[in-house]
Every structure is written in structure tokens, then in C-alpha cells.
Amino acid sequence: MENEREILIAFQKGDKSAFYKIYGEYKNRVYSLIYNIVKNREKAEDIFQEVFLNVFKNKKKIDPSRPFWPYLRRICLNATFSFLRKEKASVSIEKIAELIYEDLILKKLSDKELVNLILKKLPPSQRMVLILQKFEGYSLKDISSELDISVKAVESLLSRAGKNIIKIYRLIEERNNRNKNYKAKEVEKNEVL
């Protein structure tokens, strides 16, 4: 954003149009980051509103001499993380794998679509770490300081994410093999008859 510093100063002084400029500049980036972590439109919208309300309420805390995006991203991640903390995983990995398998058969998903679906079904805090590494280029240390958790906790989230992804692939594979065996037996039966 051109003249970001001046716009931020104007916003701090109560200039309405300066706020609209900031909102217009960052809204899609904020929404996209939140949505890619929570993977749910309604939840993403709630968090999005909370983020901009927070920016508006705490405008005096902004440092106009520094780039605004890291500050805004931090608000975004804090709001998303505290939202996700309240949510509890209610579906088992086995059930998730079963649902993904059904989609895989019915919709004939591509590799990328399958990855996206698995990512969508992962526990949100595990997904969040993967997304921050991949899209925001965060190191483990960055994630730990941004989410206010230890590096060990971040590593643990990554390890669990890895195990869950492998488990889902394995379950899908098992399910697929069972299905193939069942079909083969059906063919055999028909041939005998």
C-alpha cells in the first residue's frame, strides 16, 4: 500500500476513509488466511469481523513506522488460534478416512483435491501449522512466537499432523483393497453361477 505510514496515521486520528483504504487493501488477504486455516465460511467470517473490530478498537497500538501486514497477521492468527482452541475434535480419524474415501469414489478426486480434502479434515491446530509453513513461510520458531506456544509444542503438532495424514492414507488404501477384494469375490461368484 502506497503511503501506508500516512494512511495509518490518518486512521489513528479517526479518518474514516483511511480505515476504508486499510480494509480494502488487506481484507482478502486476511479472509484467505483465516479461511485456509479454518476451512469453513461461517467460522472464517466470524473471525474476520473480530479481526477488523480489534484493529479498529486498538488503533492506537499500531506503529505506523512499521509494515502493517505482520501486525495484522498476528491479530489474525491470535483470533483464529483462540477460536480453534475452543473447538474440540469430535470425529475420529477412522470416520474421517471413511468420509474421504466415499468422496474419493463418488467424485473421482484428483491428487490435489484429495490433499485439500484431507487438509480440511485434519484437526485445525495441526492444519494451522502446516498452512503457516507453506503459505506464510514461517519457521517453527516463528509459529511458536506467533501462537505463543513452545517450539516443542509446534513440533508435536507437526508430528501429530504427519501421523494423522499417514493414517488417513493407510485407511483409505485398506478400504480400497477391501472394496477390490469384495468386487473380485462377486465376479467369482457370478462366474460359478
Place this chain on the structure above:
Amino acid sequence: MRCSEAKELFLIYISGEIEDNLKKEFEEHLKKCTSCKREFEILSSFVNNIEEEKVKVPPELDFKTMELIEKQKRDSLFHQITKFLYPIVFALGLIIGVLLGMGLNKKEEDKTLSLIKENTFYIEPYIQSISAEEVLNERTE
């Protein structure tokens, strides 16, 4: 390195942040263990295929957010006004209370005075008729 330890490190290795001493052990393990190697390849391919979903803010969300911020503005203005007015209203209330109290007191005083006047009108002749000595005698008896 055991398989369970290697599995813990899959995504940390992919992120390029594995410690040097663990990195060697991990790579050695993958060379020997085909099962872990296969799982590692699945995860590598998974991470490579992660793509950001490009989404845009729906227009109704713009509207809702702006409405929320306008409400916040109104609330904060109302809060500021009440914050400013509260001591004034309190002081005014106190003054009115004191004035009302004084007015009532004045009325009561007037009432008492008129009562005294009425009563002294009846007993004044009696007071004047008895001497101080008689009063003293009555008290000592």
C-alpha cells in the same frame, strides 16, 4: 533410530528444520526401512500438493463488518459521553438532594416555630403568674 522416532520427524524433516545430528540418523533410517520411506514419500507429496484456496471476501461480509464497526463507534461515543457526563450528573444530583433537604428542613423549622408560638401563647400568662421561688419549691418537693 526406531520407526516410531522417525515417524515423529517426517514433517519436521520436510520443513528443513531438523537438527543436524537427527538428520543423519533419520536419513540412515530411511535408507534401511522401506515402510518408513514409503510413508515419508506420501507425506512429501502431500506437502507439495498443498495449495492455498484463493477466496475473496463476500460483499455481505463487507457490509456486516462495516456495520459492526459503526456500532462500535456509536457505542464508544455513547460510552465517552456517559463517562464525561457521569460526574456532572452525580454532582447535580447531590446538589439537588442537598437543596431539597434544606427546603424540607426549613419547612419543619417553620412548623416548629409556629407550634412554639401557639403553645407559648397559652402558657405565657401562667409562667408570668408564678415566681421563680415557687418553681424551685415545686422541684424540691
